[in-house]
Amino acid sequence: MNTLYPIFLKLDQLELLIVGGGAVGHEKLSAVLKNSPEAKVNLVAPEIRKEVEELATDYPTVKLHYREFQWEDLNGKHLVILATDKRELHEEIKKVTAEKHLLTNVADTPDLCDFYLSSVVQKGDLKIGISTNGKSPTLAKRIREYLEEALPDEVQELMDNLQVFRSKLKDDFAHKVKALNDLTKKVF
Numbered sequence: 568m569n570t571l572y573p574i575f576l577k578l579d580q581l582e583l584l585i586v587g588g589g590a591v592g593h594e595k596l597s598a599v600l601k602n603s604p605e606a607k608v609n610l611v612a613p614e615i616r617k618e619v620e621e622l623a624t625d626y627p628t629v630k631l632h633y634r635e636f637q638w639e640d641l642n643g644k645h646l647v648i649l650a651t652d653k654r655e656l657h658e659e660i661k662k663v664t665a666e667k668h669l670l671t672n673v674a675d676t677p678d679l680c681d682f683y684l685s686s687v688v689q690k691g692d693l694k695i696g697i698s699t700n701g702k703s704p705t706l707a708k709r710i711r712e713y714l715e716e717a718l719p720d721e722v723q724e725l726m727d728n729l730q731v732f733r734s735k736l737k738d739d740f741a742h743k744v745k746a747l748n749d750l751t752k753k754v755f
């Protein structure tokens with residue numbers, strides 16, 4: 568069963584902790600910053616890859632901490648991504664984040680995840696998140712590439728025009744919905 572519910576987070580308003588600065592830590596940090604360049608991120612790991620260090624230099628809201636995870640790292644966080652090579656450590660941390668109601672992604676263990684990262688298609692203001700329910704991240708990536716090609720760049724102009732039209736609609740809610748539905752009926 569596919570019961571995942573997608574949402575779009577404003578990471579510049581949330582505190583994110585990433586534990587682990589290896590290949591996977593780098594992949595997750597890159598994904599976060601590509602979408603949310605002002606994301607507030609603290610990344611903790613005794614060994615942090617050069618790619619992570621280089622990436623972090625371009626983003627002043629990213630802070631690197633060269634040491635092992637400690638429980639205080641969870642203080643004040645909204646989201647946690649666990650990306651070390653230590654599965655038992657992930658299990659131990661997940662128990663505590665669950666008690667603290669902290670949303671947690673455990674990169675190597677889908678069963679322990681409260682949320683998955685998605686493949687992301689972006690055309691200006693349009694953003695589409697893709698998940699395969701954890702079955703095949705590679706297929707999610709391929710579908711992203713397909714949609715990136717397939718969606719016309721004019722979609723930005725369309726959104727801009729619709730925003731202007733929408734802001735000018737003074738009618739009551741039902742009339743507004745009808746006017747917008749009528750206007751966009753033949754878009755695709």
Ligand SMILES: C[C@@]1(CC(=O)O)c2cc3[nH]c(cc4nc(cc5[nH]c(cc(n2)[C@H]1CCC(=O)O)[C@@](C)(CC(=O)O)[C@@H]5CCC(=O)O)C(CC(=O)O)=C4CCC(=O)O)c(CCC(=O)O)c3CC(=O)O
Binds near residue numbers: 674684699
């Ligand atoms: C469950 C989930 C949890 C999470 O990480 O959030 C998860 C889990 C795992 N990924 C693994 C491996 C790979 N992950 C990728 C790539 C991506 N993985 C992403 C998301 C997710 N990965 C979540 C589910 C999303 C969904 O529902 O579809 C993407 C979409 C988003 C992102 O990470 O930014 C990003 C593509 C971004 C893009 O390009 O569009 C590639 C391919 C590549 O890099 O080319 C490989 C290698 C090939 C392979 O193994 O399939 C492994 C095995 C580890 C091992 O074997 O050691 C696990 C663990 C397991 O499945 O048990």
Ligand SMILES: NC(=O)C1=CN([C@@H]2O[C@H](COP(=O)(O)OP(=O)(O)OC[C@H]3O[C@@H](n4cnc5c(N)ncnc54)[C@H](O)[C@@H]3O)[C@@H](O)[C@H]2O)C=CC1
Binds near residue numbers: 636
């Ligand atoms: N979800 C996904 O997309 C994928 C998940 N994985 C899985 O993710 C895991 C991590 O893989 P890699 O990043 O390649 O490993 P890696 O060996 O490159 O990096 C491990 C990182 O964890 C850090 N670390 C170790 N102990 C720590 C501690 N106590 N506190 C804080 N940091 C600590 C290390 O310093 C290092 O930065 C593996 O189990 C792998 O199977 C692998 C590929 C993709």
